[in-house]
Amino acid sequence: MLQHLITLLTTISVLAPATVSTAATMLRADSAPFGNLDVPVDGSGVSGAVMVTGWALDKQDATLTIELLVDGQVVSSSPTRDDRADVCAVFPAIGHCASARPGVSFRWDTTKVADGPHQLAFRATDREGLTATVGIPTVTVNNAMTVTAINPTRLAPGSKAAITIAGSGFVAGSTVDFGTGVTFSDVKVEPTRITATVAVGSTVTSGPRGVTVTTPDGKRAKLAAAATIATPLKGGFTGAEKASLLRLRSAISALQFAVGEATDGLYDGSVDNSAKAEIFKHASSAMREMLLTLGFLLHHGPGFVPFDPKYESAPRSEWVRQAWFHLDRAVNFTQSMQSALARALDQAKDPKARGSMSHAREAAIGGNVLPALRAIDRRLAYATPLPDDARGADGKVLQVVPQAVAVHGEFRTAGWALLRATNYLFDSYDEGAVSLTAAGAPDWRPAQLVWRNGMIIAVILADSALILSDVPTRDIPPPPERPQMNPRMVRIVKIVELLTCMTTCGDFNTPARYNEVLHDGAGPWIALAPPGQQPALHALVRRLSDSWRHNDFAVWELLKWNFTGIPDTAPVAGASQGQAPGR
Known part of the structure; x- marks a missing residue:
């Protein structure tokens, strides 16, 4: 390696008093300029652009020419001059010290020299031609690309x-x-x-x-x-498979509508709370099974399948088989909800209430939910659920969203968070059903708000999972100002909109729904409830809060994605700070 001499008088760090005092002992009437190189220090490693700093003075001359030397060769003669009160304090006899601005700094581009050891110095010259060169033995440049x-x-x-x-x-x-x-x-x-x-x-x-x-x-x-x-892969669901999945989404949406109709009819005080609770126990169970069906069919897309290692190694056919198992359960729970509505109709006296419940039973469930569930095509393979942009260079499947394994084994991804949000939502339904069946249940209206809004949230979470797996539930063109947007980014932008916007998305946005569930529904329900009901209602609120926090975490996981395709490992600052909520 070549040895290089670098001379510089520049300072980023404050000069140690001992160094300045040593220089003072050298000061004579006929002396040449003097000074010190402060940064970098001898033996240090440097790369890229480096600030070389120090100071220079002359007893007689306030104007000095200062050059940066690398290996004895001038690389710059244009330093930045700075005040150095610490230097002037050591040399009070030099009256022009402050006006001379003894501080010196150079910007040295180390990429202009070869990697290895170099000598660094600066050279100061006064108007009489007297010079002084001060520097350090070596610095080591390492700009390996x-x-x-x-x-x-x-x-x-x-x-x-x-x-x-x-x-x-x-x-x-x-x-x-x-x-x-x-x-x-x-x-x-x-x-x-x-x-x-x-x-x-x-x-x-x-x-x-x-x-x-x-x-x-x-x-x-x-x-x-x-x-x-390589030629692009033909990944993703087929057109027929997407159409079949949208029938499942139609059933989910129709069940949400049926719950809304049922709650409108259950204001009738002649229907006892145990009958009401029976309706919603079956409704929440049916919705849970529909979302499990969706999760198994979407496979690696974010779904609602509880993490179990056996599924990771299971063939695709096993995932599809599990989907049909849960679909059959969804049909059974939906039929049970119909039967529960029939029993409530036998109790109801108010004509308007009877009309709402009858419409929920016959039109919403009988005419929409069950036909949609039965129309899902079980003959299709659902074999390649991921879109092309979810595959790597080697053709192997990539996760659609960034993945990390949590201490409890769950996948802490947007999909994992959507799963947890959904589970906690249904846990809250279970607690609500317990409360309704207790003696002396409160006014029905707060409970109605909980179930109506909770079902809307379930539909939004289903939409989010479908969109991320490239099965759009509605037209989602890229924003006009970003027509070249990555297709995955288009999907994620739509999901973030569903999970976050408060006013521009109509009914289908989760913050407004969660807010209404917690503040307009659960809050008054607790206030009206007798002491025996309150533990279950407090559990309901806790589960709803957990659901909302996981909804929020899903958004932050989506925002951590680098939309050009490389996961961004830097932490994301924000409401959730990129940290998964507690279990």
Whole structure:
């Protein structure tokens, strides 16, 4: 390695008094300039742009020419001058010290020299031509360039794409090479990333490709098999499978409507609370089974399937088989809800109440929920549930959202959070049913708000799972100002809208629903309840709060996703701070 002499008079750190005092003993009437190099210190390692700082003075001359030397060669003669009160305090005899501004700093681009040890110094020259060179023996430069990742990792022949290369030590003017048949344009280089537009020829050979970055002075860094050129995979549900899944969503929505109709009829005081509780026990059980069916059919998409390691290794056919098991249960609970409504109708006296319950039983359930459940096509395979953009360069399935395994074994992802939000929602229903069956139950209206709004939340969570698995429940075009938006980002933006917006989304937004459930429903219900009911109602509120917090956590997990395809591992600041709520 070449030895280099670096001379600098610049300071970022405050000069130690002992250093300044030593320099003072050298001061003579005919002395040359003197000073000290403070930063970097001898033996330190440096990279990139480095501030070299110190100070310089002359007894007779307030005007000095100061140069930065690297290995004895001048690399800059334009320092920044600063006040140094600590230096002037040590040399009170130099009256022009303050006006001379003895502090000196240079910005040194270490990428201009080879990696290894270098000598650093500065040279001060007064108007008489007297000079002084002060510096440090060595600093070690380490600007080794690395390439650590590329995104996207899959490119199709004949395609164009925006590409990002992550790494370190990149310098302006670097070029990128991806092999024969691939060209780059609009290259922008930053120290830790390179962005460009890549064009892949239509006749290029498929297979893995390495990427090489070369600096203007010939340094190279390569990442082998960084990406794959291959024909796009045909992933995702088929059109028929999507249509069948939307029938399941239609049943979920119709059940939510049926609950709304039933609650309108149950204001009739002649219907006892145990009959009301029976209706909603079956309704919540039916909704739970429908969402489990959805979770198993969506497979790796965020669903509502409790985590069990056996499912991770199970063949896809087992997931589908489990879906049909839960679908049969959903049908049975829905029929039980019909029967419970019939018993309530026998008790009801008010004509308006009877009309609402009759409509819930015959039109909503008999005419919509059950036919939709029976129309779900069990002959289809539902074999490749993930869309193309949920697969990696090697064709293997990727998680649609970032994944980390929690201490209890659950997947702490947006999908995991949606699962937990749903489970806690139904736990609250169970507690509410317990409260209703207790003697001396309060006014029905607060309980009606809990169930009506809770069912709307269940539909929103189902919509979120379907959209993220590329089964849109309604048209979700990209915002007009971002027509080039990544398809996955379009889906996530829609989900975040469903889970967060308070006023512009109408009835279908979770914050407004949770707020009404907790404040307008559960709060008055507790206030009216006799002491024997209150433990169950407090549990209901706790579970609803847990559900809302997991809903919020799902949003933050979605926002942590880097929409160009590489997961962002940095923590996200916000309401949930990216931390999963407690169990």
